[in-house]
Amino acid sequence: MYSEKVMDHFMNPRNVGTIEDANGVGEEGNPSCGDIMKMYLMIENDIIVDAKFQTFGCGAAIASSSMATEMIKGKTLEEAWQLSNKAVAEALDGLPAIKMHCSVLAEETIHKAINDYLIKQGRESWGEPASCSSCDHDCDVCCE
Amino acid sequence: MCAEVIETDKKIVYMDHAATTYVAPEVMEAMLPYFSVKFGNPSSVCGIGQENKTKIDEARAKVAVAINAEPNEIYFTGGGSESDNWVLKGIAFANIRKGKHIITTVVEHHAILHAAEWLQSQGFEVTCLPVDQYGMVSPLDVEKAIRPDTILISVMYANNEVGTIQPIAEIGAIARAHGIYFHTDAVQAIGHVPIDVKAEHIDLLSLSGHKFYGPKGVGALYVRRGVRIHNLIHGGAQERRHRAGTENVPGIVGLGAAIERAVAVIPEESVRLAALRDYMISELLKLPGSHLNGHPTERLPNNVNITFEYIEGESILLHLDTFGICASTGSACNSASFESSHVLTAMGVPHEIAHGSVRFTLGEWNTETDVSYVLEKLPEIIHKLRSLSPLTPEELR
Numbered sequence: 353m354y355s356e357k358v359m360d361h362f363m364n365p366r367n368v369g370t371i372e373d374a375n376g377v378g379e380e381g382n383p384s385c386g387d388i389m390k391m392y393l394m395i396e397n398d399i400i401v402d403a404k405f406q407t408f409g410c411g412a413a414i415a416s417s418s419m420a421t422e423m424i425k426g427k428t429l430e431e432a433w434q435l436s437n438k439a440v441a442e443a444l445d446g447l448p449a450i451k452m453h454c455s456v457l458a459e460e461t462i463h464k465a466i467n468d469y470l471i472k473q474g475r476e477s478w479g480e481p482a483s484c485s486s487c488d489h490d491c492d493v494c495c496e
Numbered sequence: 497m498c499a500e501v502i503e504t505d506k507k508i509v510y511m512d513h514a515a516t517t518y519v520a521p522e523v524m525e526a527m528l529p530y531f532s533v534k535f536g537n538p539s540s541v542c543g544i545g546q547e548n549k550t551k552i553d554e555a556r557a558k559v560a561v562a563i564n565a566e567p568n569e570i571y572f573t574g575g576g577s578e579s580d581n582w583v584l585k586g587i588a589f590a591n592i593r594k595g596k597h598i599i600t601t602v603v604e605h606h607a608i609l610h611a612a613e614w615l616q617s618q619g620f621e622v623t624c625l626p627v628d629q630y631g632m633v634s635p636l637d638v639e640k641a642i643r644p645d646t647i648l649i650s651v652m653y654a655n656n657e658v659g660t661i662q663p664i665a666e667i668g669a670i671a672r673a674h675g676i677y678f679h680t681d682a683v684q685a686i687g688h689v690p691i692d693v694k695a696e697h698i699d700l701l702s703l704s705g706h707k708f709y710g711p712k713g714v715g716a717l718y719v720r721r722g723v724r725i726h727n728l729i730h731g732g733a734q735e736r737r738h739r740a741g742t743e744n745v746p747g748i749v750g751l752g753a754a755i756e757r758a759v760a761v762i763p764e765e766s767v768r769l770a771a772l773r774d775y776m777i778s779e780l781l782k783l784p785g786s787h788l789n790g791h792p793t794e795r796l797p798n799n800v801n802i803t804f805e806y807i808e809g810e811s812i813l814l815h816l817d818t819f820g821i822c823a824s825t826g827s828a829c830n831s832a833s834f835e836s837s838h839v840l841t842a843m844g845v846p847h848e849i850a851h852g853s854v855r856f857t858l859g860e861w862n863t864e865t866d867v868s869y870v871l872e873k874l875p876e877i878i879h880k881l882r883s884l885s886p887l888t889p890e891e892l893r
Contacts (some may be wrong), residue, residue: 383848
């Protein structure tokens, strides 16, 4: 059902935990869908120097969080913002179609954390991410 | 999700018997000749065909004995889902002059719920009765839901997810008193609890071979003599003109052998499994943030359904699988869907807690050693996943 990469990131997730003095925090998800993702970013000079996560969810949700935090560490805010759910899924050697939702959750959580940072900095946020909180699993991503 | 059961280099503990069972060796042995040397079509005149007709009737008699029915009240089908569909659609259209109202429950298998939904789209009216926090239907609610145009009451014998056993005899008596047909989906109950269709006033009963060490793809429907029901599968004259299609002879022989054997061991096996179940439940409930789903006493002897708060079921299963432990979250049918279990939701369990449920269903090969093995592995899995979860309170990290 899952690739070896997914299982590796699920069994040995990278960047688990919280960052006490994180300057960007984002949470996304919906308990009725069975997944909630929370990311903590430490940003210096618009570069993500550290990222950690906590996730309540299935194997794909945990693996997506792990991979996404790996992929944004050391990146600029712009680069991290551009990280697409597809890139996360590809880096995991693919996700089952019904689990693509989990990679979207990772993308949205990053967006929320970046916006949290920008707002705290007194800057303008980069647009409202499409919220997964009202997910009905009927969007293009879930049905692809 | 689970690895192959037969592996030599890895310990496998299979605790998903409610999803399906292996075919018992003696059942398979009984079936084997009917794939090759005894391949005849029971409808043909030649000897090898006629001999198989006799074998089918022997299997029919075994099913009848198992539930205290008459052999001519048993029809073989392609499984539990077909039997359920046959009842709902067959009763609905055969009794349309009496009425268009059907009573069932919110915790039924999807074979009932989705067939009922389809009937609604055809102009029938369906009342889905609620359940209490243990997944139990109230006979009083059944009685209150009855209308002059009610034609069928369908209540499952025991629930596939949480194992709760319904008050079938009481509901049967109510249905009989009102002259309404009473169906029970007994797919999960057969071979675990004794069933007597006469004493419990059951008019129709669905069962499926692969839940009691018989083959997949074969089931049966009991229809009490005199019940008005239309056919579902039209075609040849098989099953006394009520279910067309060349008989699945090896499957039917296997179903007969399996049900005979399963019902014979109920007295000892249900006691043995219930002891393992109760031990497992009491140990798992010692873990903080764990809850039992389903009824504490009125439950199938092999069903353990536990919620571990703050974590999600699939991730528990993936970890269990790496230790060779095969279990499931709710119903296996739900594994491709995001929705939390309709059964737990109907019992009033909140979504985030319903998502953390794991079902272990014990079977013949499970021993105390297996249970101890699971009890040894689970706490570390739960701890690991809770340390990942944003929902976990500090004291449980």
